[in-house]
Amino acid sequence: MTDIDTRSLRDACGAFATGVTVISTRSAEGDHGMTANAFMSVSLDPPLISISLDRKCKMLERVREAGRYAVNILSSEMQPIALHFAGKHDPAFADIFEERHGFPVLGGASAFLLTEVVQEIEAGDHSLFIGRVRHLERDPAASPLLFCGGQFGELAPASMETRP
Numbered sequence: 081m082t083d084i085d086t087r088s089l090r091d092a093c094g095a096f097a098t099g100v101t102v103i104s105t106r107s108a109e110g111d112h113g114m115t116a117n118a119f120m121s122v123s124l125d126p127p128l129i130s131i132s133l134d135r136k137c138k139m140l141e142r143v144r145e146a147g148r149y150a151v152n153i154l155s156s157e158m159q160p161i162a163l164h165f166a167g168k169h170d171p172a173f174a175d176i177f178e179e180r181h182g183f184p185v186l187g188g189a190s191a192f193l194l195t196e197v198v199q200e201i202e203a204g205d206h207s208l209f210i211g212r213v214r215h216l217e218r219d220p221a222a223s224p225l226l227f228c229g230g231q232f233g234e235l236a237p238a239s240m241e242t243r244p
Contacts (some may be wrong), residue, residue, distance in 0.1 A: 097228035102152040102165045103131055104177065104184045107142045111177045111184035112191040114139040115166040117204075117227050127213040130194055132206045140198055143209055144196065151193045151211075154233040155222040161186065162225060181215055190222035 105112055118132035129151060133140045144176050154162055177184035185192045195211025195224040198235040226233045 081166050087204070091135060094126070094229055097226055097233075100154045100158075100162050100225040100227050101131075101132045101153060102161065102186055102189075103133075103139060103143075104186070105139070105142050106182070106184055107145050109142075112142050113152075113177070113184070113186075115162045119153075122210060122218055128198070128210055129195060129213060130208050130210050132203070132208050134206055135202075136205075138207070140207060144200070147184070148194070148196045149209065149211060150180075150183045150185050150195070152189040153191045154186070154225040155188060155190045155191075156225050158186070158188060158225055162232070165244045176210060178220045189219075190217035190224050191216060 089093065100118045101116050102113045102115050103119075104114075112135065114133075116133075116226075118133060120130050122128040122130050130144075131149065134230050135144065160170060160177065161173060164176075165169045176186065178187045179185070181194055184196045185194075191214050193211075194215040195213050198212045199210040200211070201208040209222070223234055226235065
């Protein structure tokens with residue numbers, strides 16, 4: 081076995097198509113959001129999800145301070161919002177959050193899940209935050225925003241099969 085180059089690992093993992101989320105939380109300084117695709121379901125009973133945050137990112141301390149976070153699963157029309165929360169700030173999105181049960185969330189998202197942190201696990205240069213889902217909302221008609229190989233995409237419409 082050889083050492084794994086971090087760029088090669090990043091590129092290999094980037095070949096895995098994922099959905100796009102904005103992690104949001106509220107701290108003493110206000111509402112905060114960060115684009116991320118490191119999100120997964122952990123357990124249905126109890127209802128647990130996880131996010132992975134780089135230990136150097138500002139969001140890590142904000143989630144620790146708040147003890148809770150929301151996962152906003154972006155719809156296909158929300159690419160500009162994904163870019164905004166990925167660091168390409170657009171003044172049009174300066175006041176974009178809506179409030180749900182004391183959490184900042186994004187209207188128009190395919191879904192959002194509101195959680196309380198139940199566990200933090202240090203894993204290499206990241207920390208995993210396991211959150212117990214306390215509330216969720218979903219738009220079943222929304223199409224998800226996807227990300228793969230450094231590019232955004234969306235699902236192709238389902239083809240209509242015609243029978244003779």
